[in-house]
Amino acid sequence: MESANQxxxxxxxxxxxxxxxxxRVLEWLFAIFAFATCGGYSGQLxxxxxxxxxxxxxxxxxxxxxxxxxRLHQVSFEAPLCDGRRRESLFLIGDxxxxxxxxxxxxxxxxxxxxxxxxxxxxxxxxxxxxxxxxLIDFIVTVVFAFMWxxxxxxxxxxxxxxxxxxxxxxxxxxxxxxxVMTNKCGSVQGPRWSGLNTSVVRQTxxxxxxxxxxxxxxxxxxxxxxxxxxxxFGFLNFVLWAGNIWxxxxxxxxxxxxxxxxxxxxxxxxAATFSQQQPYNQGSFDQSGGYSGQGDREQASExxxxxxxxxxxxxx
Numbered sequence: 001m002e003s004a005n006q007x008x009x010x011x012x013x014x015x016x017x018x019x020x021x022x023x024r025v026l027e028w029l030f031a032i033f034a035f036a037t038c039g040g041y042s043g044q045l046x047x048x049x050x051x052x053x054x055x056x057x058x059x060x061x062x063x064x065x066x067x068x069x070x071r072l073h074q075v076s077f078e079a080p081l082c083d084g085r086r087r088e089s090l091f092l093i094g095d096x097x098x099x100x101x102x103x104x105x106x107x108x109x110x111x112x113x114x115x116x117x118x119x120x121x122x123x124x125x126x127x128x129x130x131x132x133x134x135x136l137i138d139f140i141v142t143v144v145f146a147f148m149w150x151x152x153x154x155x156x157x158x159x160x161x162x163x164x165x166x167x168x169x170x171x172x173x174x175x176x177x178x179x180x181v182m183t184n185k186c187g188s189v190q191g192p193r194w195s196g197l198n199t200s201v202v203r204q205t206x207x208x209x210x211x212x213x214x215x216x217x218x219x220x221x222x223x224x225x226x227x228x229x230x231x232x233x234f235g236f237l238n239f240v241l242w243a244g245n246i247w248x249x250x251x252x253x254x255x256x257x258x259x260x261x262x263x264x265x266x267x268x269x270x271x272a273a274t275f276s277q278q279q280p281y282n283q284g285s286f287d288q289s290g291g292y293s294g295q296g297d298r299e300q301a302s303e304x305x306x307x308x309x310x311x312x313x314x315x316x317x
Contacts, residue, residue: 028114035107042067043192051082097160153235
């Protein structure tokens with residue numbers, strides 16, 4: 001407990017009030033939302049097959065479940081053939097796992113780096129600024145993550161639109177052989193809920209607790225808003241945060257500050273040594289005639305001197 005208190009006491013929490021630290025916290029938070037909304041998603045759709053000539057073979061609620069990482073070609077379901085009791089096994093079309101897993105991977109690594117960077121800002125500020133190495137590494141990593149957020153969000157946005165098409169009940173009906181027969185009737189019972197399956201449960205909880213628990217209700221409403229936002233929206237929000245933070249990280253580097261930034265985090269003795277090397281030698285200098293003329297604290301001899309004393313050094317010769 002004492003070690004924890006000492007660690008907190010040496011921390012520089014004021015950095016969280018600056019744009020550099022505050023945006024890092026936002027990056028950490030929005031990275032959680034990004035991989036939680038995408039990696040934790042599961043959906044379901046339902047279609048119906050009504051066999052007009054064989055009612056006993058009809059299935060008015062065929063459930064098809066799919067989830068992250070959206071390998072739809074591995075999602076199977078059974079549909080009646082409307083020919084006795086025979087049924088066929090079908091699979092959805094498409095494999096979008098690469099884009100989804102790439103998006104989640106970037107989100108997880110961004111979450112870890114933002115957390116680590118925030119800890120360094122708070123507890124290891126001197127080490128971070130030493131020799132200007134920390135800001136330079138931070139700047140390069142920030143640029144890389146901004147670019148990766150743009151790429152992964154764009155790829156996932158395209159993949160998500162393809163997933164929505166592949167899981168559209170009207171598209172799924174075209175895979176069923178019985179739906180290709182004009183005498184049979186096929187329809188859509190339920191489409192996927194892209195806001196997440198937990199959203200409807202939370203809304204019911206909010207409505208139930210609204211008259212009694214204001215604080216709990218506020219938390220639940222925030223939870224609903226978060227899970228109602230599409231994952232690629234969080235991806236582009238993360239890109240905006242990381243791209244905007246490039247400037248604030250760049251300001252910490254020597255590329256922006258020039259010479260003074262090189263020694264901003266150096267130990268005092270190194271700063272003193274560097275400063276002394278840059279100062280001109282003003283203790284004294286030799287003139288062209290070879291004589292030594294003192295400077296500094298010694299003042300030039302006055303042209304007038306008291307009576308009885310020589311007025312200059314030349315009078316003594």
